[in-house]
Amino acid sequence: MAALRLWRWRCRALLSRPAGALRARRGLAAGPEMHFGFQTVTEEERREKIYQVFENVAKKYDVMNDSMTLGIHRVWKDILVHKMNPCPGTLLLDVAGGTGDIAFRFINYVRSVRQRQLQRKLRHHQNLSWQEIFESYQNDKFNNSLGDSQVVVCDINREMLKVGKQKAQHLGYSEGLSWVLGNAEELPFDDDKFDVYTIAFGIRNVTRIDLALQEAYRVLKPGGRFLCLEFSHVSNPLVSRLYDLYSFQVIPVLGEVIAGDWRSYQYLVESIRQFPPQEELKAMIEDAGFFKVDYENLNFGIVAIHSGFKL
Amino acid sequence: MAAAGGLRRAGWRLWRARRAVVRCQQYPPLRALQASAALRAASDEHKKEPWASSSQQHFESPPAGHQPEEKPQGPHPSYTGQGGQESEDYESEEQLQHRILTAALEFVPEHGWTAEAIAEGAKTLGLSVAAAGLFHSDGSELILHFVSDCNTKLTELLKKEQKLVQLGEAEKKPIDEFLRDAVEARLRMLIPYIEKWPQALSVLLLPRNIPSSLSLLTSMIDDIWHYAGDQSTDFNWYTRRAVLTAIYNTTELVMMQDSSPGFEDTWRFLENRVADAMAMSNTATQVQSTGEAVVQGLMGAAVTVSNAGTCRAVTAELLLNVSICFPPKSREQHGKTVIFHNLDLFKGDFLGSLRLVHCFVVEELEKSIRKLSLKLQGEL
Numbered sequence: 001m002a003a004l005r006l007w008r009w010r011c012r013a014l015l016s017r018p019a020g021a022l023r024a025r026r027g028l029a030a031g032p033e034m035h036f037g038f039q040t041v042t043e044e045e046r047r048e049k050i051y052q053v054f055e056n057v058a059k060k061y062d063v064m065n066d067s068m069t070l071g072i073h074r075v076w077k078d079i080l081v082h083k084m085n086p087c088p089g090t091l092l093l094d095v096a097g098g099t100g101d102i103a104f105r106f107i108n109y110v111r112s113v114r115q116r117q118l119q120r121k122l123r124h125h126q127n128l129s130w131q132e133i134f135e136s137y138q139n140d141k142f143n144n145s146l147g148d149s150q151v152v153v154c155d156i157n158r159e160m161l162k163v164g165k166q167k168a169q170h171l172g173y174s175e176g177l178s179w180v181l182g183n184a185e186e187l188p189f190d191d192d193k194f195d196v197y198t199i200a201f202g203i204r205n206v207t208r209i210d211l212a213l214q215e216a217y218r219v220l221k222p223g224g225r226f227l228c229l230e231f232s233h234v235s236n237p238l239v240s241r242l243y244d245l246y247s248f249q250v251i252p253v254l255g256e257v258i259a260g261d262w263r264s265y266q267y268l269v270e271s272i273r274q275f276p277p278q279e280e281l282k283a284m285i286e287d288a289g290f291f292k293v294d295y296e297n298l299n300f301g302i303v304a305i306h307s308g309f310k311l
Numbered sequence: 312m313a314a315a316g317g318l319r320r321a322g323w324r325l326w327r328a329r330r331a332v333v334r335c336q337q338y339p340p341l342r343a344l345q346a347s348a349a350l351r352a353a354s355d356e357h358k359k360e361p362w363a364s365s366s367q368q369h370f371e372s373p374p375a376g377h378q379p380e381e382k383p384q385g386p387h388p389s390y391t392g393q394g395g396q397e398s399e400d401y402e403s404e405e406q407l408q409h410r411i412l413t414a415a416l417e418f419v420p421e422h423g424w425t426a427e428a429i430a431e432g433a434k435t436l437g438l439s440v441a442a443a444g445l446f447h448s449d450g451s452e453l454i455l456h457f458v459s460d461c462n463t464k465l466t467e468l469l470k471k472e473q474k475l476v477q478l479g480e481a482e483k484k485p486i487d488e489f490l491r492d493a494v495e496a497r498l499r500m501l502i503p504y505i506e507k508w509p510q511a512l513s514v515l516l517l518p519r520n521i522p523s524s525l526s527l528l529t530s531m532i533d534d535i536w537h538y539a540g541d542q543s544t545d546f547n548w549y550t551r552r553a554v555l556t557a558i559y560n561t562t563e564l565v566m567m568q569d570s571s572p573g574f575e576d577t578w579r580f581l582e583n584r585v586a587d588a589m590a591m592s593n594t595a596t597q598v599q600s601t602g603e604a605v606v607q608g609l610m611g612a613a614v615t616v617s618n619a620g621t622c623r624a625v626t627a628e629l630l631l632n633v634s635i636c637f638p639p640k641s642r643e644q645h646g647k648t649v650i651f652h653n654l655d656l657f658k659g660d661f662l663g664s665l666r667l668v669h670c671f672v673v674e675e676l677e678k679s680i681r682k683l684s685l686k687l688q689g690e691l
Contacts, residue, residue: 082666085448087430087440117427195439223438291404292445309445311407311438 034207037270043207050205051157053264054098058159060259061099062167067258068251068265076303077200080229081105083296083305084196088114088147093194093219095184095212096202098160103151104173110149117147146176152194154182185211189219196220200229204275213288220310226290232297232304233277239300247272278304408445411436412456416504423507424450424514449669451520454511455527461500462531468496469538486539487585493535494559494581498566502574509567513676532556554591558584564684576688 036046057064065073081102086092088110094102125133155161161179168177182188184199184206197216206212216226234240247269255265276284278295281304285293290308297304415432422428426443429450433442446452475481484492501508515524532555541551561584566577 083444084441085426085444087427087443090440195441221439221441223433223436223440223442225439225441225444307444309442311404311442 035271035274037267037274046207049267050207053267054157054205055159056261057259057264058098058157058163061160061163062101064255064259064265067254072299076229076298077101077105079298080198080200080227080305081109083307084198084225084227086110086113086149086196088117088149090149090195091193092149092151092196092198093187093189094151094153095182095187095197095199095216096155096205097153097198097200098155098157098164100153100164100167100173100177102198102200103153103164103177104168104171106149106151107146107173107176110146110176114145114147150176150178152178152180152189154180154184154187156181156183185215187215187219191218192221193219194221194224196225196227198227198229201231203228203230204271209276209284210288213285213290217289217310222310224310226285226306226308226310228281228285228306230281230304230306231272231275232281232295232301234301236300239302243302278306281306404445408452409456411438411442411445412453413460415453416457419453419504419507424454424511426450429453449514449517449673451514451517454514455520455523457504457511458515458524458527461497462527462534464500465493465497465531466534469493469534473538487589489539490535490555490558491578491581491585493538494555494562494585495578497531497535497559498563498577501563501566505567509677509680510673512563512567512680513673516676517673528556528559532559550592554588558588561687564680565687566684568681568684568688580687 033040034043034046035041036049041049054061069076084092084106086106086109090110092103092106094100094106097103153161153164155164158181161181165179168174180188184202185208197220199212199216203209203212213226220226234243251269252262252266255268256262259265275281278297278301282293282295285306285308288308289310291311293306293308295304295306411429411433413432414435415429418428418431422431426446426448429446430440430443434440472481476483504511514520529552532552535555536551541548543551558581562577562581565580566574569577571577
């Protein structure tokens with residue numbers, strides 16, 4: 001059934017492909033053909049298609065995430081932020097973080113760390129003289145509940161950012177948060193600006209992963225950390241079979257039922273299969289110049305967190 | 312289905328070929344730690360040097376996770392910096408980590424032995440605070456680094472003294488005085504961090520860190536005995552090390568609760584213990600007490616390792632250490648139990664509560680260490 005649908009889709013894609021003009025303009029030796037799920041399309045097309053996919057799913061993105069992963073995506077994102085272990089004063093750039101999941105978790109984490117810090121300071125203050133306490137109040141360090149940490153959420157898709165802003169307003173996150181429209185392959189930021197760069201479930205949709213990694217290297221401060229949370233390759237055969245079954249049979253159906261968009265979720269599942277496995281991605285990250293690149297498999301490799309440092 | 316698989320494979324091969332072509336054409340990234348090197352040298356000329364030979368190597372060899380620290384030591388074209396001198400700004404990750412940890416030590420009295428101190432240390436080196444992610448989040452690498460540093464310093468000190476004795480400029484000290492001075496010198500290195508040292512000890516006793524902390528401890532004790540002139544090859548070797556380990560550990564515990572000026576009480580305690588040990592070695596019960604000492608030491612290690620992470624095991628280990636030093640009749644006074652409190656693990660964020668449990672274990676260990684050292688002080 002799925003194979004038949006696949007053939008139909010591919011025929012449609014072949015018919016609607018534009019003339020070779022786009023290809024000629026590119027001028028690269030190996031040709032501009034890329035994968036869009038199991039299709040082969042040009043770069044420009046791929047960008048457009050992905051933009052449309054996320055435009056369509058933006059409003060139901062969170063609901064679909066919950067239903068597809070049975071809520072486990074929250075744990076994955078929690079683990080990512082715990083691995084980051086940010087201290088107050090960290091500048092985070094969350095790329096492809098449209099609806100702001102990582103950003104909100106980061107803010108919560110930093111707030112609780114800051115509270116513990118302040119509590120410790122107060123305990124310490126019980127032994128100080130009045131002069132010292134007076135001086136510390138002068139320093140004005142007590143006012144900032146986030147300790148100068150900031151998050152910049154960058155996404156290429158306007159709809160996703162809109163949904164994210166609404167969510168932030170609804171949940172009451174206001175300080176330390178900014179929303180920027182930008183392309184991961186060409187970030188609108190200066191060099192050496194951010195402490196941590198995260199990209200959660202977004203690098204799969206980037207057309208040129210190597211460019212995105214180079215941009216990540218560029219905007220990070222020396223000592224900065226690159227973290228990437230993404231669906232990856234399952235090596236365990238039993239789990240792999242169950243996972244494939246679930247992905248191809250259940251998820252597109254859920255997409256149709258809940259979001260009314262079967263095709264986007266078919267794309268999602270296929271793009272996961274097309275994405276390079278853990279070791280490949282690790283090599284790509286090392287190529288971009290990062291050091292101490294490592295990955296951690298979550299759930300047998302269904303999801304992997306890659307981490308690298310700009311040293 | 313097979314056709315789909317074939318198409319996928321073809322697409323992937325095209326993607327890889329394209330990537331390889333693109334990589335060849337791009338500017339190849341420098342493999343050395345140029346970011347940190349640039350910060351240290353503060354010069355711009357080093358950044359854009361093309362590595363023609365290494366880029367070729369890069370394209371041909373498969374990208375199979377090669378270790379970056381091998382590259383700086385491998386053959387590469389050396390470039391000239393300002394003034395035509397050969398630049399030596401390459402350093403491996405290990406050296407950078409050492410530098411960060413050394414810089415972090417000055418923030419320990421304020422932040423404790425935590426990832427925050429490491430983050431502050433990284434900040435002073437000009438790196439981002441995220442560099443603290445290079446290490447584990449409980450600060451154990453910082454403590455181990457500090458301990459091995461102190462051990463190295465102690466070894467150098469002992470070597471210098473030995474050289475003086477060999478040159479005839481100083482007299483050879485009697486063994487008890489030598490041991491006393493060595494342990495005192497080593498413990499004095501803890502004085503700047505004495506407030507947060509119980510926390511460090513409790514982190515060192517966590518099961519993950521026990522192999523490394525134990526090996527550091529035993530190598531230090533071994534060093535001291537070596538410079539004391541111990542050349543025994545019989546069972547005495549074990550006795551002496553076990554006894555000195557017990558002396559060192561208990562003196563350390565006493566020192567943490569000592570509030571006398573210049574830690575006089577600690578040094579007096581140390582003197583008494585060393586005298587006890589000397590007296591013990593001269594009696595006829597030597598073999599029996601050696602056996603007891605070794606068995607108790609081993610039992611302590613076994614108990615700690617098997618009951619991973621409980622305070623009871625840790626205090627048991629410490630008590631066994633203590634009982635080596637004290638005569639039998641006072642042993643009954645040291646019995647105590649530690650109750651591991653129940654925590655409400657489901658207060659929301661599961662991972663956060665795991666972290667809380669970890670902090671709780673560390674704090675409990677710290678508390679029991681403090682209580683124990685208070686008791687030891689009573690026995691002074």
